[in-house]
Amino acid sequence: MTDIVIVLPGIMGSTLSRKNKPVWSPTLGGLVQLIGHFAGNIKDLELPDGIGDEHPDDGVEATGLMPDVHALPGIWTPIKGYRRLVKRIESLGYRRQGTDPDTPPGNLVLFPYDWRLSNRYNAKRLAEVANRAHDRWRAQGGPHADAKLVFVAHSMGGLIARRYVECEQGAERTRKIITLGTPYRGAAKAVEQLVNGVRPGIGPLSINLTKFARSLPSLHQLLPEYACIDADGRGELLRTTDVALPELVTGVVTDAMEFHGEINNAAAARPGSRDWFHIIIGAQQPTGTTVRIVGNRAEILETYRDGSKVDNDYGDATVPRTGGVPHGLSLDTALLHHVVDQHGNLQRNEAALDEVEEAITAKPVVRKAVPVIPVQARIPDLVLHGEPLTIEVDVDSDLPQALRVTTTAEDGRIVDARGPRLRAGHASTTINDLDPGAYTIEITSLGGDVTPITSAVLVWPSDAREIGR
Secondary structure, eight states: OOSEEEEEEEEOOEEEEEETEEEEEEEGGGGHHHHHHHTTTTOOOSSSTTOOTTOOOSSEEEEEEOOOOEEEEEEEEEEEEEHHHHHHHTTTTOOOSSSTTTTOHHHHOOOOOOOTTTHHHHHHHHHHHHHHHHHHHHOOGGGGOOOOOEEEEEEHHHHHHHHHHHHHHHSGEEEEEESSOOTOOHHHHHHHHHOOOOOOHHHHHHHHHHHHHHHHHHHHHTSSSSSOOOSSSSSSSSSSSTSSSSSHHHHHHHHHHHHHHHHHHHHHSSTTTTTTTEEEEOOOOOOOOOOEETEEEEEEEEEEEEEEEEOOOOOSSSBBBBHSSSTTSSOOTTTEEEEEEOOOGGGTTTTHHHHHHHHHHHSSSOOOOOOBBBBBEESEEEEEEEETTEEEEEEEEEOHHHHHHEEEHHHHHHHEEOOOBBBBTTEEEEEOOOSSSEEEEEEEEEEEEBBEEEEEEEEOOSSSSEEEO
């Protein structure tokens, strides 16, 4: 309780305002309306060519953490919000630190950031905020004098925290980095999204969002640092810097890989650089790890080829285990803690939150009995209004009872609940006629035997006129 906890969200997880008017915020309405409003401002939000690690001086500021589901079509993964994570940390007695110098300092800092910008830029901003909060907290003296920083970061937020520690002189101030689903070595999904662009079926917005996505240094810094590109179909895996990825600017890709190299080199040069890791990753979910380039398209594969060996490399359906472990650590490192769930729900998963609490307090958490049969689920990120939403489930066990698939709308209404039966460990179910909006899919079993899986899905209007409704 004498340390300071700093919470960092993932990409798209910070609310944004421009000239004091929200452009990415839940106050703008449901997710479809929010995306529509964002798209209406996208020309002003797109970053200029060659922005590098600078700020465009466009008046955009990060103002808070997204509390609930957020997504942009074709950019990363739909993510549930950070309300539950912050509430768990506050339940331990941490209180938020305000900016008023006349109020007592707190020991919980929420760090929103402009997720469009380079992670180098945001790490420098983090240094300013974290160091100022740290100095103010320690100035109280007594037991606070030896306080250090504990980072709790989801997804890309972990890259910013790591950059601060390794490259912005944050090592001496830091006690621990707790990450949930951080793509330390990147994710093949980022190749697919940047190369292929946003699905054409979502209308004119697809062109604007594709151009917007390709302007983001941050999204390029989620590209895989590990060898994963099968460019010639022969199975030999290359790095992103060994090939010219279609539609992408080679210099921007090279710079993104240098971002990872700078962190790795700094960590290798300093003894004890791994001592503060507590790495929580999603497990057992079918996850793209390898990319095959076919013409100007990227085809994502769920197998990782290493010479003659072909392995399934499970992850959280977005970040594979290969990409979720920092460079230089083995895949079976004791610093790794597996939670069976998908990327967009790790920061809300009860088992993951127990891990976070244990890492913060250094005390064991009494866990309630939990089911241990893992579920592997394939749930699309996005479907068009009128298209069927098909969910595929595999269970490595013979269950006598059916699964339970529950679909919940943004306002908390259960709009569909069903119990597809497993046959030879597999079940498939199709949900039709979902209205445009964001939905949460939860997979459990009627007998409570399987580990719950939660994922968010965006149903996009097939008619642009529906966006404003």
